[in-house]
Amino acid sequence: MINKKDIKIVLNDIDKILNRSGFRFTKQRLIIANEIFSKNPKHFTVQCIFKELIRKNKKVALASVYNTINKFVELEIIKEIYVDQNKSFFDTITKPHHHIYDKSTGQLSDIPDGSVKISNLPDLPKGKKIQQINIVINIENHSE
Numbered sequence: 001m002i003n004k005k006d007i008k009i010v011l012n013d014i015d016k017i018l019n020r021s022g023f024r025f026t027k028q029r030l031i032i033a034n035e036i037f038s039k040n041p042k043h044f045t046v047q048c049i050f051k052e053l054i055r056k057n058k059k060v061a062l063a064s065v066y067n068t069i070n071k072f073v074e075l076e077i078i079k080e081i082y083v084d085q086n087k088s089f090f091d092t093i094t095k096p097h098h099h100i101y102d103k104s105t106g107q108l109s110d111i112p113d114g115s116v117k118i119s120n121l122p123d124l125p126k127g128k129k130i131q132q133i134n135i136v137i138n139i140e141n142h143s144e
């Protein structure tokens with residue numbers, strides 16, 4: 001039997017959201033959730049969570065890491081950030097903010113919401129409004 005009090009989740013309402021959604025905490029999912037929320041807030045990839053769990057000798061399947069993370073995205077507990085067509089990160093901060101992605105180091109950093117001004121937005125299709133704008137600025141090393 002898994003004790004939910006074992007989950008060191010910093011965000012208070014995650015437990016409630018998971019309960020309401022009928023999400024079942026199997027031992028594997030609990031281990032994965034612990035790893036994601038142990039150091040909050042943070043950006044991570046499926047691979048880095050998987051590698052970290054292997055390093056800690058935790059027995060989890062890569063598929064379980066994918067499935068659990070995807071479920072958390074679906075429940076809007078974490079957010080997916082696409083940095084390019086082949087790579088996406090996940091973010092434990094779900095409120096709107098922008099990112100800088102350094103292709104040379106693979107590092108994703110936050111840009112606070114409001115520090116980027118967006119102008120000349122296109123006309124939107126009839127009956128549509130902007131739900132959210134997520135900017136990822138890709139940077140690389142610059143040689144003089």
Ligand SMILES: [Zn+2]
Nearest residue numbers: 091093109110
């Ligand atoms: Zn972020």
